[in-house]
Amino acid sequence: AQTVTQSQPEMSVQEAETVTLSCTYDTSENNYYLFWYKQPPSRQMILVIRQEAYKQQNATENRFSVNFQKAAKSFSLKISDSQLGDTAMYFCAFMNTQGGSEKLVFGKGTKLTVNP
Amino acid sequence: NAGVTQTPKFRILKIGQSMTLQCTQDMNHNYMYWYRQDPGMGLKLIYYSVGAGITDKGEVPNGYNVSRSTTEDFPLRLELAAPSQTSVYFCASTLLSDGYTFGSGTRLTVV
Numbered sequence: 001a002q003t004v005t006q007s008q009p010e011m012s013v014q015e016a017e018t019v020t021l022s023c024t025y026d027t028s029e030n031n032y033y034l035f036w037y038k039q040p041p042s043r044q045m046i047l048v049i050r051q052e053a054y055k056q057q058n059a060t061e062n063r064f065s066v067n068f069q070k071a072a073k074s075f076s077l078k079i080s081d082s083q084l085g086d087t088a089m090y091f092c093a094f095m096n097t098q099g100g101s102e103k104l105v106f107g108k109g110t111k112l113t114v115n116p
Numbered sequence: 117n118a119g120v121t122q123t124p125k126f127r128i129l130k131i132g133q134s135m136t137l138q139c140t141q142d143m144n145h146n147y148m149y150w151y152r153q154d155p156g157m158g159l160k161l162i163y164y165s166v167g168a169g170i171t172d173k174g175e176v177p178n179g180y181n182v183s184r185s186t187t188e189d190f191p192l193r194l195e196l197a198a199p200s201q202t203s204v205y206f207c208a209s210t211l212l213s214d215g216y217t218f219g220s221g222t223r224l225t226v227v
Contacts, residue, residue: 045218
């Protein structure tokens with residue numbers, strides 16, 4: 001079974017600075033997808049970024065980018081120019097496309113606080 | 117476009133009561149899921165469905181049941197509620213590997 005590990009339960013960063021959230025995963029599959037989700041205090045789950053394992057190029061979405069290291073099974077999220085609205089829980093998630101169920105396995109999350 | 121709609125948003129149940137959490141999506145997604153979120157534990161999969169008439173157990177199915185009679189609806193049934201079922205419940209749907217669209221969640225307390 002796949003597992004996702006987020007080793008940082010809590011992090012904090014100053015506004016306008018850069019922060020990196022860590023995520024590692026365990027799988028024997030070669031084709032899969034990785035995601036970062038943001039959950040602000042409103043509780044809504046928001047997709048931040050998506051990475052396809054067969055693509056070597058790291059995904060980027062505005063201030064959010066990932067460092068995908070397939071051999072190391074590492075998938076970190078970098079937030080540049082942090083804003084107060086980035087304060088949230090961040091979940092790393094893995095999707096195995098084998099079997100056709102498209103199930104997501106989540107890490108336990110990292111609570112990020114952006115300080116003014 | 118409503119996306120994924122969950123009702124109710126909050127509910128308090130007494131031990132032994134039953135209830136149904138409703139989930140509806142209007143995106144014609146085949147795949148639908150129910151997760152529960154407990155503090156410090158991330159999200160755990162309860163049940164999922166890959167299409168109308170097809171459901172399967174996830175990681176934590178005990179105490180729950182689901183049905184999928186239409187593409188749009190995927191209700192989650194709690195029978196004989198227990199304090200261990202106090203949690204936040206999320207319904208989600210997806211089209212292949214695009215990433216999930218989540219509902220806004222239901223906070224359930226069993227007392």
